[in-house]
Amino acid sequence: MNQHREFPEDAPALVVRAYDYASGARQQPHSHTRIQLMYSPKGLMRVSTETGAWTLAPMRALWIPAGVTHEVQMVGEISMRSVYLDPHAVPWRWDECCVLTVTPLMRELILMLNDNPSLAEEPRQQASGLLLHLLAEASRQNNSLPMPLDRRLRRVCDAILQNPDNNDTLEEWGERIGASSRTLARRMKEETGVTFHHWRLQVRVDEAICRLVQGVSINEVAQALGYRSSSAFIYMFRSLLGSTPAQYVEKILSGAPGPANEEAPAGLVGAG
Secondary structure: OEEOOOOOOOOOOEEEEEEEEOOOOEEEEEEOOOEEEEEOOOOEEEEEOOOEEEEEOOOEEEEEOOOOOEEEEEEOOEEEEEEEEOHHHOOOOOOOOEEEEOOHHHHHHHHHHHHOOOOOHHHHHHHHHHHHHHHHHOOEEOOOEEOOOOHHHHHHHHHHHHOOOOOOOHHHHHHHHOOOHHHHHHHHHHHHOOOHHHHHHHHHHHHHHHHHHOOOOHHHHHHHOOOOOHHHHHHHHHHHHOOOHHHHHHHHHOOOOOOOOOOOOOOOOOOO
16 A cells, blocks of 8 residues: 655645546555545546445545545546645544535636646635635535445455346355355444445446446446346336436536435445
8 A cells, every 4th residue: 555645744735636547547555644535527436445435426526534545446537636635724624534515616616726836825825715615514425335344244245346246145155255144144234334235236336337437338237237127227226316327327427416316225325
């Protein structure tokens, strides 16, 4: 694990930096001495830490506390805009990763602070102060894909993340890893807050969104994720996220926020 993108002691309390990535690019596990607010106005970013995973749609940003190790996979071309904050400048800071809604004003402030290196000190300080105020008041969500800490469950979850179409039952997994299905089900609920069924369903929703954004057809995605028909997949998707796959992806590609269905089961919100 690397700790990088550090700043000199006299650096401003708020610094914005830009990074462009091709689709499929990855950031290896690393951390920062500053808080990072990770945001991209287009494409999707899949971010994972030891305790959770997030699929970030445009108009969503991930708050990553200083020192938290994370890795990132780019889905589509990404123009990342990262806001780095001195922890001492934000006494109201959150100590856990969370997703923030990026309003149009926040977006413009982030872009202005990055795209105008010749901006005079006074307007830069004013813009930074306003952005800090807006961040403190931002709508906050905890819609991660929670990851268990139990090493046996972690093996199961890591395998499903690699193969989202896997339909093995907890009984079958238990036989492989030496644990009863009852124990695995109980620990899953205790450590993630959701059932194994709901956790796997969220994996499939996030995987579906990423494939659709890359241009894979709905029929191909449905088959790849183990659905008998595209209509069954569309029904599942709409019941959880409040829109059809085509509507959802169109909003992502246009830079609009991906809607989260408030009636969905806990944890099933999709694309940050």
